[in-house]
Amino acid sequence: MRNLFVDSHCHLDYPGLLDRIDEVLANAESAGVGLMLSISSRVRQFEGLLAIAEAHSNIFCTVGTHPHHAHEELDISVSDLVKLARHQKVIGIGEAGLDYHYDYSPRDAQMEGFRRHIAAAQETGLPLVIHSREAETDTARVLEDEMKRRPFKAVLHCFTSQRWLAEKGVELGLSVSFSGILTYKSAEDLRTTAKALPQDRILVETDAPYLAPVPHRGKSNEPAFVSHTLKCLAEVRGTPEAEMAAVTSANFFRLFDKATIPDGFRVAA
Numbered sequence: 001m002r003n004l005f006v007d008s009h010c011h012l013d014y015p016g017l018l019d020r021i022d023e024v025l026a027n028a029e030s031a032g033v034g035l036m037l038s039i040s041s042r043v044r045q046f047e048g049l050l051a052i053a054e055a056h057s058n059i060f061c062t063v064g065t066h067p068h069h070a071h072e073e074l075d076i077s078v079s080d081l082v083k084l085a086r087h088q089k090v091i092g093i094g095e096a097g098l099d100y101h102y103d104y105s106p107r108d109a110q111m112e113g114f115r116r117h118i119a120a121a122q123e124t125g126l127p128l129v130i131h132s133r134e135a136e137t138d139t140a141r142v143l144e145d146e147m148k149r150r151p152f153k154a155v156l157h158c159f160t161s162q163r164w165l166a167e168k169g170v171e172l173g174l175s176v177s178f179s180g181i182l183t184y185k186s187a188e189d190l191r192t193t194a195k196a197l198p199q200d201r202i203l204v205e206t207d208a209p210y211l212a213p214v215p216h217r218g219k220s221n222e223p224a225f226v227s228h229t230l231k232c233l234a235e236v237r238g239t240p241e242a243e244m245a246a247v248t249s250a251n252f253f254r255l256f257d258k259a260t261i262p263d264g265f266r267v268a269a
Contacts, residue, residue: 004034004265006252007223009205012038013049016209016220031224034265041066053089058262062092070105070113081120091258093121094129101134127153136165163193177203180213183232191236
């Protein structure tokens, strides 16, 4: 029986991973990554994502529309999301949120999509995977408003925002997930944030195929590389690496409580 190590956010249906999925999964197994959560970015492409999850006992998925594509899927309703989320392999909603860095989608469309996904999370009880980039004030405002209306579970994924947003998220009951950016030389402020947060609210992820950690920076990312982010997080927090792995995995299952532990693994913490 092996301790379970989780990549809490990747995109296995994206080019660079899907076309070599057997190799990617073999690499993950060799690195000790026993479970992967593959994240939806377009509901209209959900069928392909779900097929990957159905084919592998250690892969789960979410359903939702990335803010970059919010304007393309405004015809998808809350009830549509709720219906798709009933599948046993779907353990979360999103990713959804606000991205004011690229503004690929009009901000009003992003906001409408964000609130719809929150409503789906509220109705299903599944956690929302939140994307927020250069939109701290609006993200915090929406989260506060919606939490007052009806509490829901969520994670601020690939966190790179200002520390106050992470602290606000924790105050509202959210978790915070760190990607390979944590390992970058320029990310000292982010490491300070990671050190300060409560241990029971932190996750690790790759966001593969993007944001490969040091020493793979500049290459295509994959779930196996989450071990480098985990090592950095353990160093930042002064926690043994094995303990940090156990903590982040336990935190994952506490948040994504619809997920099941794959055969041959256990959650140590």
